[in-house]
Amino acid sequence: MEILSRLLDGDRRAVARLMSMAENDSPGAKKALAELYPHTGNAHIIGITGPPGSGKSTLVDKLALFYRTKGKTVGIIAVDPTSPFTGGALLGDRIRMNEVALDKEVFIRSMGTRGHLGGLALKTGDLVKILDAFGKDIILVETVGAGQSEVEVVKTAHTTVIVEVPGMGDDIQAIKAGILEIGDIFVINKSDMEGADETSRELDAMLDMNPENSGWRPPIIQTIANSNIGVDEVVEAMDQHMEHLKSTGNYHKRIKARTRVELMEIIRDNIHSYLIESGQDEKFDSLVDMIVNGELDPYTAAEEFVKPIKE
Numbered sequence: 001m002e003i004l005s006r007l008l009d010g011d012r013r014a015v016a017r018l019m020s021m022a023e024n025d026s027p028g029a030k031k032a033l034a035e036l037y038p039h040t041g042n043a044h045i046i047g048i049t050g051p052p053g054s055g056k057s058t059l060v061d062k063l064a065l066f067y068r069t070k071g072k073t074v075g076i077i078a079v080d081p082t083s084p085f086t087g088g089a090l091l092g093d094r095i096r097m098n099e100v101a102l103d104k105e106v107f108i109r110s111m112g113t114r115g116h117l118g119g120l121a122l123k124t125g126d127l128v129k130i131l132d133a134f135g136k137d138i139i140l141v142e143t144v145g146a147g148q149s150e151v152e153v154v155k156t157a158h159t160t161v162i163v164e165v166p167g168m169g170d171d172i173q174a175i176k177a178g179i180l181e182i183g184d185i186f187v188i189n190k191s192d193m194e195g196a197d198e199t200s201r202e203l204d205a206m207l208d209m210n211p212e213n214s215g216w217r218p219p220i221i222q223t224i225a226n227s228n229i230g231v232d233e234v235v236e237a238m239d240q241h242m243e244h245l246k247s248t249g250n251y252h253k254r255i256k257a258r259t260r261v262e263l264m265e266i267i268r269d270n271i272h273s274y275l276i277e278s279g280q281d282e283k284f285d286s287l288v289d290m291i292v293n294g295e296l297d298p299y300t301a302a303e304e305f306v307k308p309i310k311e
């Protein structure tokens, strides 16, 4: 597979090309990804999530720069729900990530969430693996912490960083609802604004109520990303988290959890493609008509539809 050997040889264009193939489900993409798979497993994959405008892209930029000073290579994937495949918000991220964008050892890719309905985690995972095989030491995946699919994306990381801003106030409930469990590191960015200490204390109290049995107490770090303050601490915490995973056997657990999500996504994707490709569109339409006409219920119809797979 020519594209794969070019990629393994360090050709950035091959990386971009394979990423597009994977995103568009082009013919040959799956085969290439399958052959690439044995070359993965070396990168530290870090998910960075939080509300829009909390400074994730700014932080990612600084984190990447800091890693570069430590001699590490970096890949960045920015998952942005507001941009279609290669659209608008990409530009904004490019501008905020302008410092690293000039560094040849940093590979940045923006990814829209449209067109990946349900398969966002799968696509992101593909891009992560491409960067992993390409030899990047650190892979930063930025997602907006808005919905279930973003949470799924974050689940595929080794380390999950939640970025909040001072004065979350009412958001605390929302945070309690889902984010507390998935955060390995909490960052209070924009700590130049009022209320950072209070927010840290509130978060700390919430973590106290959420007893952690993995032996890792998520640190809370205050940063001012645009002034590069606290960024070194975040990197240190991320390094420590990886050391913790490796020294406790939790690494294996995470890999297993990740692989589980991944395999499930791939199976779902395969079933979906199979059903579409095997000319079932008409059958689908006729089932819809039957339901509408009151001849069939959707549950039985679904059973009927997936029958060829069960056989």
Ligand SMILES: Nc1nc2c(ncn2[C@@H]2O[C@H](COP(=O)(O)OP(=O)(O)O)[C@@H](O)[C@H]2O)c(=O)[nH]1
Residues within 6 Å of the ligand: 050, 051, 052, 053, 054, 055, 056, 057, 058, 059, 096, 189, 190, 191, 192, 193, 223, 224, 225, 226, 227
């Ligand atoms: N005051 C302040 N502004 C920041 C800080 N970090 C980022 N910003 C600004 O916040 C805005 C949103 O940042 P961005 O990184 O795009 O946020 P994202 O949507 O979470 O990726 C930009 O105008 C940044 O310059 C910070 O620590 N303090």
Ligand SMILES: [Mg+2]
Residues within 6 Å of the ligand: 056, 057, 058, 093, 142
């Ligand atoms: Mg951003």
